[in-house]
Amino acid sequence: MLTIRELKTPLIGPIDLALHAGEAVAVSGPSGAGKSLFLRAIADLDESTGHVALDGTEREAMPAPEWRRKVAYVPAESGWWADRVLDHFTETADLSSLLQQVGLADARSWEVARLSTGERQRLALVRALQAEPQVLLLDEPTSALDPPSVTLVEALVEALLKQQLAAKRALLIVSHDPDQPGRLGARRFVMDKGCLTATSCQEPAA
Amino acid sequence: MTGYLALTYWDLVAASVFLLLNAVFSIVLDLGLTRTLIVSAVRMSVQLILVGLVLKAIFLAGSLLWTLLAAAVMLAFAGREIWARQDRRLSGLWGPGLGAAAMLVAGTLVTVYALAGLIRPDPVWMPQYALPLFGMVLGNTMTGVSLGLDTLHTALARGRREVEAQLLLGRTRWEATRPFTRQALRAGFTPIINAMAATGVVSLPGMMTGQILSGVDPREAVKYQLMIMFLLGGATGLGVLGATFGSLWRVSDTRHRLRLDRLNGGSR
Numbered sequence: 429m430l431t432i433r434e435l436k437t438p439l440i441g442p443i444d445l446a447l448h449a450g451e452a453v454a455v456s457g458p459s460g461a462g463k464s465l466f467l468r469a470i471a472d473l474d475e476s477t478g479h480v481a482l483d484g485t486e487r488e489a490m491p492a493p494e495w496r497r498k499v500a501y502v503p504a505e506s507g508w509w510a511d512r513v514l515d516h517f518t519e520t521a522d523l524s525s526l527l528q529q530v531g532l533a534d535a536r537s538w539e540v541a542r543l544s545t546g547e548r549q550r551l552a553l554v555r556a557l558q559a560e561p562q563v564l565l566l567d568e569p570t571s572a573l574d575p576p577s578v579t580l581v582e583a584l585v586e587a588l589l590k591q592q593l594a595a596k597r598a599l600l601i602v603s604h605d606p607d608q609p610g611r612l613g614a615r616r617f618v619m620d621k622g623c624l625t626a627t628s629c630q631e632p633a634a
Numbered sequence: 635m636t637g638y639l640a641l642t643y644w645d646l647v648a649a650s651v652f653l654l655l656n657a658v659f660s661i662v663l664d665l666g667l668t669r670t671l672i673v674s675a676v677r678m679s680v681q682l683i684l685v686g687l688v689l690k691a692i693f694l695a696g697s698l699l700w701t702l703l704a705a706a707v708m709l710a711f712a713g714r715e716i717w718a719r720q721d722r723r724l725s726g727l728w729g730p731g732l733g734a735a736a737m738l739v740a741g742t743l744v745t746v747y748a749l750a751g752l753i754r755p756d757p758v759w760m761p762q763y764a765l766p767l768f769g770m771v772l773g774n775t776m777t778g779v780s781l782g783l784d785t786l787h788t789a790l791a792r793g794r795r796e797v798e799a800q801l802l803l804g805r806t807r808w809e810a811t812r813p814f815t816r817q818a819l820r821a822g823f824t825p826i827i828n829a830m831a832a833t834g835v836v837s838l839p840g841m842m843t844g845q846i847l848s849g850v851d852p853r854e855a856v857k858y859q860l861m862i863m864f865l866l867g868g869a870t871g872l873g874v875l876g877a878t879f880g881s882l883w884r885v886s887d888t889r890h891r892l893r894l895d896r897l898n899g900g901s902r
Contacts (some may be wrong), residue, residue, distance in 0.1 A: 471802065472889055472891065473798060473801065473802070473891055473892075474891065475887075475891070491890075492888075492889040492890040492891070493804040493805060493806055493890055494803075494804065496801065496802055496803070496804045497803070497804035498870075498888075500802065501802050502802075503795075503798075503799075503802075505795065506799055507793075507794075507795035507796040507797070507798055507799025507800070508796065508799065509793075509796040509799065509800060509813060520859060537721075552799075555867075556801065556802070556803070559803065628731075
């Protein structure tokens, strides 16, 4: 579904990776290894060279906004540009059920300033899912969940992700939780110094 | 009609008495302002006397070339001022270039329009009309453009996450930056809007004061002032719009990425 060949930025790569429909891939590695930069490069948010294609269509063949609706990237720290939560969502038919699935059914009337980091992460995930992307790039989606309900909420988010996989969407997830890839049935990769191991990756040219 | 009463240089020395008195107060009260006060006053005197001599020479020469040259020098100073007033600037030639280009286009358009269509001196570029007019237009456009660009660049640099969040949802670079664009345009337009609102109520505009002092009928001076204010408003608006959208175009790219790497500076 998503094919990445020789993806390279000044700081990472070259990276090769193929994601199939309904497949999950998990990337772990030390901080500063370039995991977030890798996701940014796929989403075309940073300049990069190489080939990234969705179902055989190169990303350059479509306008960048269209690409980002199909290949959705949810950063670890999401951005909020309005005061109220509801201003960040479009009123789609599935919005209520999505919010319910992440345990935030009433969040629409809340104010962004009063959200916890974990709540922001879950709302950002819902926001990205609204565009019905074919590929999800998630940067530590459950890293900042609030202590009292960690396992419960984690289970909610992972159930939602499994549902996406069942709908033949592909998932590339950066995670520090050693057990999470197993729960999602994900192939594991390790990123270090800008290189993704278990794929062909040479040392970056000096 | 009394006509124009000329001042002698001794009159000017006499006029500076109160300023010197302030300098004495500063010494007595140990305000530490004496130096800056004196330096600024001397600098202003030298600048203005030189400008007077240069303008006199240009008016005497009556040459198109010299008039254009003077206009170019004014533009260069205004462009530098815009550049200096920004906390974060576009890198490379875009830094000084964009503000100057926006001013050049807006200022020239409005000045030429006013000279050729409204005031109609003979010849049309007559320096007595062209240079003061161009100077006023530049001065106001400069203030607007520098405020607009400074606001835009600061807002974008601080709001990177907000802009990128919208880009990631599939919005275009223009949609994702809209709140910041609006903020920048508002900042750029504010001084001229305020000037229009307050003009004549608190103080008489400088040009009108000058005309009245030199014996022009106040009603005629008002007409001139109104024309100037309309031109200033128009030129400032065009300059601010041009500079803001030009800068947005530069700090994003055709793949709808935010390119903060094309901004320099920022004292965090």
